[in-house]
Amino acid sequence: MTRQILIDNIVRQTTILIAQLATSGGVRSPLAQIADRVFLDLAHELDSQGISRTVSADMFGMALRSYRRRIRQLSESSTERGRSLWEAVLDFLSRGSLVTREEVLRRFHRDEEVLVKGVLNDLCESGLVFKLGTGKDTAYRAATADELAELRQRSEGLNELVWVLIYREGPIDEAELLRKTSLRPELLSACLTSLLASARVECDEQGRYACSSVVLPVGSAAGWEAGLFDHFQAVVKTMCARLRRGANGPREAESGGSTYTFAIWAGHPFEDEARSFLSEFRERLSKLRQDIKAHNNQNPRPNQYDRVTVYGGMCVTREEQEESEHDENEVDV
Numbered sequence: 001m002t003r004q005i006l007i008d009n010i011v012r013q014t015t016i017l018i019a020q021l022a023t024s025g026g027v028r029s030p031l032a033q034i035a036d037r038v039f040l041d042l043a044h045e046l047d048s049q050g051i052s053r054t055v056s057a058d059m060f061g062m063a064l065r066s067y068r069r070r071i072r073q074l075s076e077s078s079t080e081r082g083r084s085l086w087e088a089v090l091d092f093l094s095r096g097s098l099v100t101r102e103e104v105l106r107r108f109h110r111d112e113e114v115l116v117k118g119v120l121n122d123l124c125e126s127g128l129v130f131k132l133g134t135g136k137d138t139a140y141r142a143a144t145a146d147e148l149a150e151l152r153q154r155s156e157g158l159n160e161l162v163w164v165l166i167y168r169e170g171p172i173d174e175a176e177l178l179r180k181t182s183l184r185p186e187l188l189s190a191c192l193t194s195l196l197a198s199a200r201v202e203c204d205e206q207g208r209y210a211c212s213s214v215v216l217p218v219g220s221a222a223g224w225e226a227g228l229f230d231h232f233q234a235v236v237k238t239m240c241a242r243l244r245r246g247a248n249g250p251r252e253a254e255s256g257g258s259t260y261t262f263a264i265w266a267g268h269p270f271e272d273e274a275r276s277f278l279s280e281f282r283e284r285l286s287k288l289r290q291d292i293k294a295h296n297n298q299n300p301r302p303n304q305y306d307r308v309t310v311y312g313g314m315c316v317t318r319e320e321q322e323e324s325e326h327d328e329n330e331v332d333v
Contacts, residue, residue: 017232018034039060040071043056043060043067043071053067053068085108085111085116088108089104089108089119089123090123090129090184092107092108093129093140093141094142096141097141098139098140099139099140100139101117101120101136101138101139101140104116104120104140105117120140123140123142124140128184128187129141129142129143130142157225157226158191159194160225160226161225161229162177162181162191162192162195163201163211163214163226164214164227164230165177165180165181166195166201166209166210167210167213167214168230168233170201170208170210171204171206171209171210172208172209172210173206173207173208174188174189174192177209192209195209200214213289214226214230231311231313234309234311235257235311237309238255238256238309239257241255241256242255242257254308262274263319277314278312278314282312285310285312
């Protein structure tokens with residue numbers, strides 16, 4: 001019961017974050033396939049942890065046959081086996097001429113109409129497909145390589161997001177990056193070319209990309225998405241390490257986190273100390289990073305080493321008195 005409550009509330013907080021991301025800055029990002037994506041990613045993660053499909057199906061409250069059918073539906077198009085519906089529709093629209101909605105639905109008649117329309121909407125929202133007309137006269141055309149290149153120039157922060165993903169997941173090849181980013185191959189290739197040219201990433205003989213560091217300036221207009229992703233991923237990895245350690249693990253383990261909440265106000269004797277914590281944290285860790293980097297440049301790295309990820313954040317909200325009387329707390333994991 002306790003674990004179920006934990007899962008329910010983590011899902012709720014994640015949906016709040018997704019909703020904020022989807023609407024920030026006046027943008028309305030497509031969410032049509034998010035439930036399907038979550039189901040498929042959960043199924044794949046359970047599989048990677050060695051959980052049998054019989055057990056996984058039971059965890060989802062589904063019969064094994066229904067579970068397998070659902071995975072097949074989301075993993076590949078019912079019309080074109082071996083390809084996702086997203087890939088198949090995009091390829092169909094890449095013939096160079098306008099394609100009507102009726103033609104698309106007729107071509108993918110074995111797939112659910114609501115899924116096909118959701119894919120079309122996602123492709124248009126992402127800028128990979130152009131939409132003309134309305135209603136029955138609606139027509140589509142995939143963006144050309146030149147148009148995608150121009151789109152990349154306007155997509156501030158995309159290079160940084162791919163850069164962070166390579167840092168956290170590398171060494172990683174282009175095929176796996178395509179799976180993790182859902183970018184059009186031409187668009188991802190352009191990002192990788194830019195990252196290689198600026199020496200932010202390296203590519204080995206096996207075609208795998210990696211990098212030894214990522215530095216995103218505080219307050220920069222471009223790349224805030226990458227910083228947000230990196231922070232969120234660090235928190236998730238820390239919590240997963242804590243779960244693997246178990247409830248009875250040593251309290252002073254190196255992997256974990258602590259959350260502190262204080263109630264302060266104007267003129268409070270500890271106001272400046274509390275408000276300046278984040279800037280002092282950044283200053284201290286930046287110096288430590290520079291010192292470690294200087295040492296590592298002068299000394300060969302062994303075959304096995306530990307990657308220590310430290311994350312920190314601070315949030316200041318205005319509360320009413322009756323809500324903040326008991327705000328001081330300390331929580332460790």
